[in-house]
Amino acid sequence: MRKTLNFLMMMAMVAISFAQNKGIDSKRPNIVFIMSDDHAYQAISAYGHKLNNTPNIDRIAKNGAIFSNSFVTNSICAPSRAAMLTGKHSFVNGKVDNVQEFNWSQETFPKLLQQNGYQTALIGKIHLDGLPQGFDYSAVLPGQGHYYNPDFIINGEKQQLAGYVTEITTELTLEWLANRDQDKPFCVLYHQKAPHREWLPAKKYYSEYTKMKFKEPVSLFDDYSNRGTAAKKAEMNILHHMNWAGDSKIYPEVMEQLGITETSNWGIKALKNNLGRMDAAQRASWDSIYGPINEHFKTIYPTMSPEELMHWRYQRYMQDYLGSIASVDEGVGQVLDFLKENGLDENTIVVYTSDQGFYLGEHGWFDKRFMYEESLRTPLLISYPKEIKPGTDIDGMVQNIDYAPTLLEYAGVKIPKKMQGESFRKLLNNEKTEWRDAIYYTYYEYPSIHMVKRHYGVRTDRYKLIHFYYDIDEWELYDLESDPNELRNVYNDPGYAKIRDMMHRRVKEMRKKYGDSDKNDQRFLKEYLEKINK
Incomplete structure (x- = not known):
């Protein structure tokens, strides 16, 4: 009897040790990381702009937290996704534009989760060349992907799937969730193509949205008279x-x-x-x-x-842009319902964000790229019932380099020193009063489509300083308190001389802190020009 008992106890200890070594812990949170492409924060009703209704995305904010000052480090698709995966600025992870190759061999948060016992999946759009690493399962769109009857690369094999891409991405995600290894915590990156250009809605929504009329932004007819060369060109x-x-x-x-x-x-x-x-x-x-x-x-x-x-x-x-978002919101609702119906909602972190902001007619524009607010700012909503109180508002400045360390901390995985982002878990729990008071931004893809000049800059809670360079050398300074629509560059205004000097000091500090320099710009420019001129 005693031998049997000792044997059972020994086996139990082995099982516990095995679970610890593999990182298997039922108390560790699951992660559903939802990213859409070019989804402006103005087009999420939880942000209060009254442009459209996104009831399911709003559920995440209602049950958790909404960030009012969430920003990207580089407002263009592939570099933003690289920053999200690696927790590092573009000039550190190497993916500075849509032309450069992404080095999948570097550390990413899905890799680290996988190494520590998580089952991982990437489903939908990633827009990074090469076979994704760090995932037990991947079903990704090649390049930008297509809205109707899209191709998917599923675990390395390309096949065309019939239907509408947003619905297919949701179906593949739900299928993976239903058939996952239930003995492991999971992390699924559920990434939608929509609402990326050229905006083809599903039938159920284009029939409805093409009949709608939407409120115009106040700066739709901006003439750029109080800005420099970059906005005009x-x-x-x-x-x-x-x-x-x-x-x-x-x-x-x-x-x-x-x-x-x-x-x-x-x-x-x-x-x-x-x-x-x-x-x-x-x-x-x-x-x-x-x-x-x-x-x-x-x-x-x-x-x-x-x-x-x-x-x-x-x-x-x-009509087409917002009609495309309607399918994204519908898919979010289906995933949230699955989590609830299967008893997973309480122990699952759900993140909704976009790879950057987007212009919805502000300054007369579409697209992104600039450091101006509509492009720089991105939606961020997070729910986790075990820790985050419903209806939490976060005004601290976070960036997409912070996602990786935050999720790793929640998962109990050590955050690599090379990651430049910071975990904002304590912000979500209202435990941390000290936080960064400025963010740093870079943009490199010029000359190229949309002809947005190369630039870098710093944003604080009130001011923004931008340096446009390469074929020009111009500085712009904005007072976001008196000029939230960024219609007046006050860089040469004598009344802002002290602010201008202070912001120049902040730029130097931030470039030193993150390891940026003119040498980076010169190196990446040379590589970029060589690639586009081939």
């Missing part, structure tokens, strides 16, 4: 630079009848490619809605003024 104006075919969905034959020439060389090709992926039923449904829009446009275009045309193009943009 950027090519992202809704009226002048948005594609007629690919973006506004004006059919090529209609453009030809009206004498409209495309604004870029890929606009017509993009529309033909996107619609060409549809099956006959999908295309017939699309044409039943967008055909009449084209016919109506033929009757009004000849007499429209530039101002009227801007109003029209803004509404077309919002």
Whole structure:
């Protein structure tokens, strides 16, 4: 009897030791990290802009926390995702633009979780070349991916799946959650393509959203008169630079009848490619809605003024952009319901964010890239019932380099010293009063699409200093308290001389702190120009 008891106790000790060595602990939180592409914080109803309704994304804020000062380190897709994975600035992780290759062999938070007993998955868009590392399962879109009948690379094998990409990404995520190893904590990166350009909503939503009218931003007709060269030279104006075919969905034959020439060389090709992926039923449904829009446009275009045309193009943009978000919100609801129905909600951290902000007509723009607020600021909502009180508002300045160390701390995994971000777990628990008072930003992809100049800068709770360089040398300073829409550069205003000097000191401090320098800029510029000129 005693031998049997001793044997059972020994086996129990072995099991406990095994679990500890493998990092298996049922008390450790599961993680669902949701990232959409180009989802502006203005387009989440929890932020109060009243542009659209996102009831399911709002559930995360209602049950947890919403961040009002969440920012990216580099407002462009692939570099932002690299910063999210590595917890390091672009000039440290090496992915400074969409052209550079990403080094998957470096440490990422999914790798570290996997090494410490988590089952990991990446599903949807990642926009980083190469086979993803650190995941037990991956089903990713190649490159930007497609909205209809998309290709997926599932554990290294490419296959085309029938349907709408947002719904497919959600279905694959739910399938993985249902069939995961239930003896391990899990981390799934559930990443949507939407609402990335060219904004093709699902049938259930384009039928509805194309009938809606949306409130315009106050700076829709910004003339950039109080800014420098960078804002004036950027090519992202809704009226002048948005594609007629690919973006506004004006059919090529209609453009030809009206004498409209495309604004870029890929606009017509993009529309033909996107619609060409549809099956006959999908295309017939699309044409039943967008055909009449084209016919109506033929009757009004000849007499429209530039101002009227801007109003029209803004509404077309919002109808498709926000219609695409509706499917994202629906998918979030399905995942949240799954967690609740399976008793996983209490011990699961749910994060919702985007890879950067986006212009929804502010300054007359679409796209991102600039250090101005709409591009720099990104949505961030987190729920974790075990620790985060419902309805928590966080105004501390966080960045996407902070996601990795925060999730690692929650998982009980040691945070590597090379990670430059900081865990904001104590911010969520209202335990920490001291936090960073400034953030650092870089942007490198120029000359390129949209022609946004290379720049870096620092933002504090009130001021923002930006240095545009390479083919210009200009500084811009904004007082976000008196000028929240950033319409007036006060860099040369004598009344801001002391502030300007203080912000210059902050730039030097931040560049030193994170290890940035002009040498970085020169090295990455040389590599960039070599790649684009091949």
